[in-house]
Amino acid sequence: MDRDSLYRETFPIKGDDFERGGEVATRVKALLQQLGLPRDVIRRLSIANFEAEMNVVMYAREATLEVLVFPDLIRVQVVDRGPGIADIDWAMQEGHSTATEAMRARGFGAGLGLPNIQRNTDEFEVKSDAGVGTTLRYAVHTTPRPKEG
């Protein structure tokens, strides 16, 4: 975040608003399409944004999702006000979830969200402050780079 972004836009997300959960991810997708980004980049970012958005809807009170466009990557930060994540290592494991039955009835809450975000992004970081909130930062590179491994 040290460099200046070419473009940035911030989207508010409301906690507990299941009816609208997903609207921010689809609005950001439309923005990324306007920017003419590769389809795969848009898809990976959109999946990450949707999972992050649903986590705010399910667990936090409110958040902002900020999209920052750089020449070689798209960065997203989701800053929420909420309970925070008590044990991030635990929450990052597939299948680990504190979701309720009502959340699972909407198709989320299987403990796959954070792993899905990490898998779809090139950079990923979670920070949490108990009782204050959670900050997710992730990025997808828009120009192909050699993958390690």
Add this chain to the structure above:
Amino acid sequence: MQLRHIVSLLTCEILSGEDLLDLGIDCCFAADLMSDVLASAPNGALLVTGLASSQMVHTAEVADLAAIVLVAGKRPENEALAFARQRKLPLLLTGLSMFEACSLLSQHGLRGAVRKE
């Protein structure tokens, strides 16, 4: 397989995408859990689901899925239908169960989506 073939195979009601029935579909992913779809469904897949909430259409939109079949006679929530129409995302309804719908599609040559690692 063309979308119109799927419509007749599963005797679907077409709620959205009437003008997109020529669309070719080559694989299918069936789930009620949208995180599973987001994790594993390849783009262009047909989504077969029992989830009627707006998250079902948002999932198809963000994951670039081709079309949705809602099974077991469920009706989509109003926002879900409005969103599908707005994004020109075909949304089909069938009275068949998830199992019946999937086995018919499979018998007629539609393959399951390969799980990505």
